[in-house]
Amino acid sequence: xxxxxxxxxxxxxxxxxxxxxxxxxxxxxxxxxxxxxxxxxxxxxxxxxxxxxxxxxxxxxxxxxxxxxxxxxxxxxxxxxxxxxxxxxxxxxxxxxxxxxxxxxxxxxx
Numbered sequence: 001x002x003x004x005x006x007x008x009x010x011x012x013x014x015x016x017x018x019x020x021x022x023x024x025x026x027x028x029x030x031x032x033x034x035x036x037x038x039x040x041x042x043x044x045x046x047x048x049x050x051x052x053x054x055x056x057x058x059x060x061x062x063x064x065x066x067x068x069x070x071x072x073x074x075x076x077x078x079x080x081x082x083x084x085x086x087x088x089x090x091x092x093x094x095x096x097x098x099x100x101x102x103x104x105x106x107x108x109x110x
Contacts, residue, residue, distance in 0.1 A: 026100070028053055032078035032093035035102040040091055043083040052079045055097075066094050066104030075103060 033041065033048035044050070056062070056077045058070075066075065076095040083091040088107035096103050 028076055028095055028099050029078055031095055031100060031102065032080075035093050035105065036091065040083075040105075043085070043091065044080055045082055048080070050081050052081065053077070054079075061108075062094065062104075062106075065106040065108075070096065070103045072097055 027049075029048045029051050032051070033044070036044075054077050055074050058066070058073055058075055062075065062077075074097060076097070076099065078093045078095060080091045080093075085107075090107075092106045092108070093102060094104040094106070095101065
């Protein structure tokens, strides 16, 4: 009986540790926001959460604005809403599939 209680306590401890780790993962929108210059971040009138996150295939247009060493077929595109200007479209930040590495930025509608 004591072994079962110890085993149960161990399992509960390990499970709760896993839950706390996942809560500390930085949202992909905030990773993208951290890559913006001061000038770019000033264009965001509401919140970095006012963005659209999509997993997209890397095409020739995207390839031209991301790290040349990035060799995956897909990337996350974080588009910040309401950041367009008279001369460019919304800000788009490209994040690697690990959801942590910024691989490029664009001010164009791709």
